[in-house]
Amino acid sequence: MSYSAYQLATAMGLSFLIIAIIVGWANVISWFGRRHAEIPTSKTSDLQAAIVPPKHFILLRVLLDEHQHASLSLFQLLMWTLLISFLYLSLWCLQFLAGGTKAPPAIPGGLMALMGLSVGVPLVSKGISEYKKFKPRLEGEIYEEPRYASMLEEEGRPSLLRFQMFFWTLASLVVYSWSFVNTVLVPLPEGGMPGLPDVDPTLLFLMGLSQTGYLGGMAYAGTLKKEERPAKVADAGPTVVGPPVAGKSMAIREIIPTPALPNEKATIIGSGFGATPDTIILGEEMISSDNIHSWTDTRIEFTVPGTAVSGTHTIQILSGGRSVRGVLTAGKPPWMHEGIDKTAAEIISEIWIDDPVNKWYRLPPIGHFITGKRYYFFFEFSVPPGIPSWGRTEFGARFYIDGKQVGDPRSFMPGYMNGKNYGVFDHIFEAAGQYTIEIRGANTKSMQVEVRKPAGL
Numbered sequence: 113m114s115y116s117a118y119q120l121a122t123a124m125g126l127s128f129l130i131i132a133i134i135v136g137w138a139n140v141i142s143w144f145g146r147r148h149a150e151i152p153t154s155k156t157s158d159l160q161a162a163i164v165p166p167k168h169f170i171l172l173r174v175l176l177d178e179h180q181h182a183s184l185s186l187f188q189l190l191m192w193t194l195l196i197s198f199l200y201l202s203l204w205c206l207q208f209l210a211g212g213t214k215a216p217p218a219i220p221g222g223l224m225a226l227m228g229l230s231v232g233v234p235l236v237s238k239g240i241s242e243y244k245k246f247k248p249r250l251e252g253e254i255y256e257e258p259r260y261a262s263m264l265e266e267e268g269r270p271s272l273l274r275f276q277m278f279f280w281t282l283a284s285l286v287v288y289s290w291s292f293v294n295t296v297l298v299p300l301p302e303g304g305m306p307g308l309p310d311v312d313p314t315l316l317f318l319m320g321l322s323q324t325g326y327l328g329g330m331a332y333a334g335t336l337k338k339e340e341r342p343a344k345v346a347d348a349g350p351t352v353v354g355p356p357v358a359g360k361s362m363a364i365r366e367i368i369p370t371p372a373l374p375n376e377k378a379t380i381i382g383s384g385f386g387a388t389p390d391t392i393i394l395g396e397e398m399i400s401s402d403n404i405h406s407w408t409d410t411r412i413e414f415t416v417p418g419t420a421v422s423g424t425h426t427i428q429i430l431s432g433g434r435s436v437r438g439v440l441t442a443g444k445p446p447w448m449h450e451g452i453d454k455t456a457a458e459i460i461s462e463i464w465i466d467d468p469v470n471k472w473y474r475l476p477p478i479g480h481f482i483t484g485k486r487y488y489f490f491f492e493f494s495v496p497p498g499i500p501s502w503g504r505t506e507f508g509a510r511f512y513i514d515g516k517q518v519g520d521p522r523s524f525m526p527g528y529m530n531g532k533n534y535g536v537f538d539h540i541f542e543a544a545g546q547y548t549i550e551i552r553g554a555n556t557k558s559m560q561v562e563v564r565k566p567a568g569l
Contacts, residue, residue: 115206115306120296123205127198130205135171182263184274184326185234188281192230195285196223199292199308206296207305217307226284226311226319233323240327273329277322284315364429364438371443374420377405378440380412380429391430394420394440416442418498454523457507457553460532461492474559481563483541491551492534495526511537512550 174190196219203216264274288311295309362384372378389407392399392414403415412429420442427440464473466488481487491509499505506523518539527533537551541563550558 115210115296117297119206119209120202120293123209124198124202126205127201130201131194131198139171183234183237184263184277185237187263188277188323189230189234191281191285192227195289196227196308199289203296203306203308212305214305217305219308220310222311222313222316223308226316229320229323233327236327271329273322273325277326280318280322284319287312287315362429362431362434362436364427364436367427367438367440371422371441372416372420373443374416375418376416377413378416380414380427380438381410382436383410384431384434384436385409385412385429386431388431390432393428393430395425416440453505454508455505455554457491457493457509457524457535459491459509459551459553459555459557460494461534461557463549463551463557463559464490466490481541481561482566483544483563484566486538486540488536488538489549489551490534490536491557492532493524493553495531495533497531499526507533507535507553509535509537509551509553511539512552513539514548515550 171190174186200216200219207214207216264270264278288309291309291312296306298306300306362382364380364382366381368379368381385407387407387409389401389404392404392412394417397417397419399414399417403417404412405415406413420440422442425440425442426437428435428437462474465476466473476482476487489511493507493509495507505526507526508521508523510521511518519537522535522537524533524535535551541547544563544565547561547563548558549561550556
């Protein structure tokens with residue numbers, strides 16, 4: 113029995129589609145979980161909220177370590193996980209297309225060993241890093257983590273050991289994929305079934321060698337310094353902070369104001385932050401560099417994200433390969449104490465009547481208004497980006513006839529209109545005449561109406 117290249121391509125296409133759906137759902141679940149934690153009142157039906165920003169793509173986020181740098185060992189684990197899942201699903205799809213129901217053969221031992229290496233390296237790498245940070249040392253000895261380490265760099269410079277591991281990872285993925293294609297397309301005995309090919313021993317050896325070099329580089333990364341006097345941690349105020357890390361004493365003494373308000377400036381006071389702006393992480397959100405206003409060795413000023421809900425949040429400062437954690441207490445904006453934010457509606461359309469869909473219907477079919485009939489006056493207003501659909505913000509407007517306010521002001525929810533929504537006022541004209549209708553919010557829209565008595569009255 114043999115399979116054609118067309119059957120294999122079709123099976124691989126189906127496998128890719130299945131994995132894309134799984135990753136897509138995981139991405140959406142992860143994003144909405146983060147949004148729910150940040151803005152509990154937001155609704156998943158909000159079209160704008162359903163768009164996952166590229167920086168929150170789950171396959172990119174899983175590569176980041178605690179310093180928000182891309183990890184080479186996690187990259188290798190991710191790539192092999194995706195490839196083996198893709199090829200194994202392809203075998204199932206191939207069986208399905210051929211009308212078979214049997215499971216593919218068991219995964220060979222060499223491939224299991226390679227997957228074990230890919231899983232083990234991130235764990236060993238993490239263990240080495242943690243051991244070097246917390247192992248007992250002589251008095252005055254301080255370990256300083258590498259200034260910067262990422263996929264292909266160590267101490268801010270390209271690393272040959274990292275490049276070797278990166279190269280052999282990609283090379284082995286290509287070689288193994290080609291081996292899989294050749295295995296599937298080779299004719300099999302009647303009733304035979306293709307399976308995942310074993311890993312060539314030479315390839316397995318080279319992979320193991322590159323990973324050993326990578327872990328060896330991790331073991332010797334960083335520097336050991338000796339200070340005449342051990343650094344002391346400053347007394348913590350009401351805002352509890354974590355211990356300073358090694359190197360020059362790095363500590364957070366205070367975060368003001370307490371509580372800090374979303375979209376308002378906050379100041380971190382402490383020591384050892386360095387003179388060059390680096391990274392601030394609040395909860396799981398990295399503060400944009402545009403929102404870091406000043407950075408000195410003892411003081412950092414930044415804007416608290418608008419998504420910070422009331423309560424305590426872990427805040428982490430990363431600088432020069434060192435980090436320190438503290439706790440920021442976020443408060444409620446003033447309007448939240450009343451449970452609602454009321455703002456004047458910015459009206460972006462002309463006034464129309466009776467029908468929220470047909471916006472330019474400004475006159476009744478008979479060409480004028482009549483007394484004794486209730487008319488509905490609609491308008492469209494703008495909803496700024498980031499406003500939750502329901503529950504926090506209302507947009508207000510007032511209804512005027514000939515310069516006099518009629519009825520009470522009305523407030524309208526942002527709704528589901530993706531950047532805009534509409535409001536409505538109603539009125540019954542008691543007397544015939546010419547009138548000027550106005551709807552006033554942050555701006556004013558008006559229309560002229562002619563009112564007549566119905567014929568026969």
